[in-house]
C-alpha cells in the first residue's frame with residue numbers, strides 16, 4: 232500500500248476538519264471511521280456561537296444556516312429559579328442533528344481530496360520500534376483482517392474512547408465524576424422556543440434543544456448509581472425523568488420518542504499530553520470535561536485546526552515530531568485553559584445540590600451575572 236502523509240482516525244467534526252485542512256494544503260490524507268456514515272452521535276446537537284464562528288472560517292455555513300434551527304440564547308433553570316440569556320450582537324447558535332452536521336463536514340474533507348474508509352476500526356498505533364515514533368496505524372476491516380497503514384503522521388480524532396490515545400497512555404476516563412448520558416429525539420413537545428435549555432436538578436441535569444422539523448433533542452445526564460430505574464431501558468428512563476420534572480413534565484406529557492435513544496458514559500476524559508511523537512490528538516480524544524456547557528464542538532473544531540496546523544509544519548519540515556507535540560500542547564493551553572477552568576467549575580457546581588441552591592439564590596439577586604455566564608459558555612467573546 233502507498234504510504235500517505237497523514238492518517239486521521241475518526242471522521243467526527245475534529246477528524247473531518249483536520250483532514251479537510253491538511254488535504255486543502257496539499258497533503259495526502261487517509262481518514263478512517265469505525266462506523267458507516269452518515270451516522271448518529273449522541274449530542275445536544277447545538278453549535279454555539281463560538282463554534283459557528285470557527286466553522287465559518289473553514290466552510291460555507293449556508294447549508295447549516297438553511298437547515299438548522301437558529302437559537303438566540305439559553306434558558307437556564309434550577310429547581311426554583313430561572314435565567315434567560317440572549318447571545319449578544321445578533322450572534323446565534325444553531326441546532327442541527329449530528330448525523331447531518333458530521334456528514335456535511337465529511338463531504339468537505341472528501342471534496343478537499345481526503346480519502347475515506349468507513350466501517351474500518353483503527354485498532355492501534357503503528358510504531359516504528361527502532362525510533363519509538365508512531366508511523367501509522369493498524370486497522371481492522373469488516374472481514375476481521377488487520378492491516379498496517381503507514382504515514383508520516385497520525386491524528387487521533389477517535390473521540391472520548393480513543394483507542395489511540397489510550398494505547399499511547401495519553402488518556403483515561405476521569406476517576407470522578409462518572410456520569411452517563413441518555414439522549415433522543417422527541418416529537419409533540421409543547422412550548423419549544425428559539426432557545427436551548429439547561430435544567431439543573433439535585434442529582435441530574437437535562438438539556439433540551441429545539442430541532443428542525445418540529446422535533447426536540449433531550450439529553451439526561453446522571454450518575455448510574457442514582458437509583459432512578461432500569462438502565463436496560465434507557466427510553467423509559469429518559470421519558471420518566473422528563474415527565475416527572477416539575478418544569479418539563481407538562482411540556483413532555485404528550486411527547487414521543489421518534490427513535491430509540493442513545494446512551495453513553497462515563498463521560499469525562501482526562502488527557503495528559505497533546506500526543507506522542509508521530510501522533511497528535513484532536514477533539515474529545517484530547518480530553519472531555521462535561522457536556523453541560525455545550526461547547527464540545529467548538530473545542531473539537533479549534534483543537535482540530537491547531538493539530539492540522541502543527542501537522543502541516545511537520546510535513547513542511549519546520550517542526551520535528553517531538554517538537555510538534557510540545558507546540559500543540561502549548562497552543563492548546565493558550566486556546567483552552569481559561570475555558571477548561573470555567574467548565575470544571577461548572578461541573579463541580581452541578582454535582583453538589585447545596586451549590587445549586589446557592590447558585591439559584593444568586594440567580595434571583597444578580598441575574599445579569601448568569602446572563603454573562605450563558606454568553607461565556609456560548610463562546611461569544
Ligand SMILES: Cc1cc2nc3c(=O)[nH]c(=O)nc-3n(C[C@H](O)[C@H](O)[C@H](O)COP(=O)(O)OP(=O)(O)OC[C@H]3O[C@@H](n4cnc5c(N)ncnc54)[C@H](O)[C@@H]3O)c2cc1C
Pocket residue numbers: 240241242243244245246263264265266272273274275276277278279282351352353354388389390391392393394412413414450495498513514515516522525526527528529531
Ligand atoms: C450528552 C452529550 C451532549 C452534548 N451536547 C453538546 C452540544 O450541544 N454542543 C456541543 O458543542 N457539544 C456537545 N457535546 C460534546 C460533543 O458531542 C463532542 O465534543 C464532539 O462530538 C467531539 O467531536 P470529535 O470529532 O472529537 O468526536 P466524535 O464526534 O465522538 O467523533 C469521533 C469519531 O471517531 C470514530 N471512532 C471512534 N473510535 C474509532 C476507532 N477505533 N476507529 C475508527 N474510528 C473511530 C467514531 O465512530 C466517531 O465517528 C455533547 C456531548 C455529550 C456526551
